[in-house]
Amino acid sequence: MIFLAIRYLMERKRQTILTLLGVFFGTMAYVSVSGFFMGFQGFMVQQLVNNAPQIHIEARQDYLFSHTLDESFFGKEAIALWVSPPAGVEGYMEVQSPQSWYKRLDADSRVEAYSPTLSTAALFTSGKISVAANMIGCHPEQHSKVTTIADYMIVGKFTDIGVGGNRLIMGDELMKRLGLGMNQTVMVSVGTNRAVPFKVVGRFYSGSRGLDLQSFASLDDVQRVNQTPKQINEIGVRIKDYTEATAFARSWSKLAPERVESWADQNVNILSVFAIQNALKISMVLTVLIVAGFGIYNILNMTVTQKRQDIAILRALGYDTFDVVMLFFSQGLIVGVVGAFFGLIAGYLFCLWLQTIPFMNASPSNPQGHLHIAITVSIYIQGLALALLSASIASILPARAAGKMTPIDIIRQGG
Amino acid sequence: MGIIASHVGKEFGEPSVRVLTDISLEIKDGEFVSLAGRSGAGKSTLLYILSSLDNATEGQIEISGKDITKMPDEELYRFRNQQMGFVFQFHYLIAELTAIQNVLMPARKYNEEIKRQARAEMLLDQFGLLNKKDRYPRQLSGGEQQRLAIARSLIMEPKYLFADEPTGALDTVNAETVMNILRDCSVKDGMTVLMVTHDPDFAAMAPRQIRLADGEIVFDNQNPAALKPEVKKT
Secondary structure (H helix, E strand, C coil), rough: HHHHHHHHHHHHHHHHHHHHHHHHHHHHHHHHHHHHHHHHHHHHHHHHHHHHEEEEEEEEEEEEECCCCHHHHHCCCCCCCCCCCCCEEEEEEEEEEHHHHHHHHCCCCEEEEEEEEEEEEEEEEECCEEEEEEEEEEEEHHHHHHHHHHHHHEEECHHHHHCCCCEEEEEEHHHHCCCCCCCCEEEEEEEECCCEEEEEEEEEEECCCHHHHHHEEEHHHHHCCCCCCCCEEEEEEEECHHHHHHHHHHHHHCCCEEEEEEHHCCCHHHHHHHHHHHHHHHHHHHHHHHHHHHHHHHHHHHHHCHHCCCCHHHHHCCCCHHHHHHHHHHHHHHHHHHHHHHHHHHHHHHHHHHHHCCCCCCEEEEEECECCCCHHHHHHHHHHHHHHHHHHHHHHHHHHHHCHHHHHHHHHHHC | CEEEEEEEEEEECCCEEEEEEEEEEEEEECCEEEEEEECCCHHHHHHHHCCCCCCCCCEEEEECCCCCCCCCHHHHHHHHHHEEEEEEECCCCCCCCHHHHHHHHHHCCCCCCCCCHHHHHHHHCCCCCHCCCCHHHHHHHHHHHHHHHHHHHHHCCCCEEEEEECCCCHHHHHHHHHHHHHHHHHCCCCCCEEEECCCCCHHCCCCCEEECCEEEEEECCCHHHHCCCHHHHH
16 A cells, blocks of 8 residues: 555645655754753763762761750650750761771772862962962872863863972962962961961863862861861762762762762752753654644545545455555655654754854863754654654544545445 | 345435335346436445445345355455456546556555556557556546546456446447447456446346336346336336
């Protein structure tokens, strides 16, 4: 019956092309919109998983509420009425047993790198200008394996902070606020401790204001300034497959008192934006495909009416219901397949073109400033599947109606 | 063998109108039968019931010894394809197919279009259409279209040929050509031909003539005894 179906389609070129265009644009829209959103989301995720450690192991600090301590002081049954209820935080300022964490992380083959850090709020003073900013102590070799910070260096190398000697690498924004230049000295004070001079040996620019307001020094230096030798308050971990981060975090958090969180846990807001984007994408694409499906449905319905005589004669010639259903169903399916095929190609070419246009200001994380478009096989398979689904549903209804027609009714009505 | 109808009746629609009443009829293999009658007499309905395209309300029809009213669909479609040819008042050619593709359409059902190619050309040649075999139906005259439709009905070498007003849409010359073809089918090829016509001259060309009125057989020149007494008077 495909033989005749193709004849029908060829004979009505204009209608066929119009319905084909519906599927064509539907598929193309799916491919490009999916590519656009997935590319954007992929880019965002790359930023999230690379700019910061994928898993954070932090000292646990829980807030104290008025009745948090009741049980430990007075037992389960008692009702305590506080004159001055407890407040503040419960827990530790530091990671309790870093050594056992190191052992655990070293033993795990899925861990790519980890970096113990001590970050503290510090007051940077240069002349009369003081700026409060975060100061992070780390082992530069280890830390540059966990985050992309080393890639953002515009002056100096990240490893220049070494293992000691009061050397400091500053974010671009922080340096601008302090009015500092390279190799100048800045006074750093933490809490009520005496200010310590540090020399600026490097400068980085990431494009992210928050990160560019931070500074890095060696772990030993920060521990000394903070007067907390040997202490760390976070271990950043990079694993081989970042999608497993949340599962890791869950299992590790059971092993020790520390709070273990993945990049996904810390960016729930961004991931929820993705979910909204995906919902938007699906509803948009469904609209397009429904319109395309209606195109097929309409034309096929019309064809069935026009071809009543052909249906009658085919039935009289011994063709059965299935043959007649297939005659019309295959027309819709052919339109779907051909439209989807060209739609996929056009969508692919469109994505390639989108990738080349400059769209935003170049930044260290996006040096060309172009759009990020995902071109992955799954998008194309989904696009094809959706187009075929909409074409099938749209064609099966008229085809079934055609299959139900009996030759005698058509002949009796004189065609 | 042949076609045997016993006590066939047909009602139509809601409220029901009786179209055929208690028709019993035997058509032997190789007979050429014309069914005549005024319009509304039920002659076309009888033809379609005898040829399995329509269902009888009651009664039973045997073709080649098989009860077609009880035949499973699959078998019925195959039987229709292989044993029955149909010619209608209108040609019902498929506009998108060339003459020879139209002729071969029945053969396609069971993928026999290559096997039947030679026969198709032979039939087209016989009907003077061979030089037009790649033309589309709209490029043929009315007479040529009807001859093409007959060629299509004969492609599977059917035993039975059913024709409903085959000359209805044709001029006299073309109508005579078609009538001669139908007669040859019976006389030369031994096919059983059942033809509905309201034209008395064409009806008379068939050796056996049956006339219907108000859903009953009122005349059968081969079997006068079968008629009901009260009908015979009219």
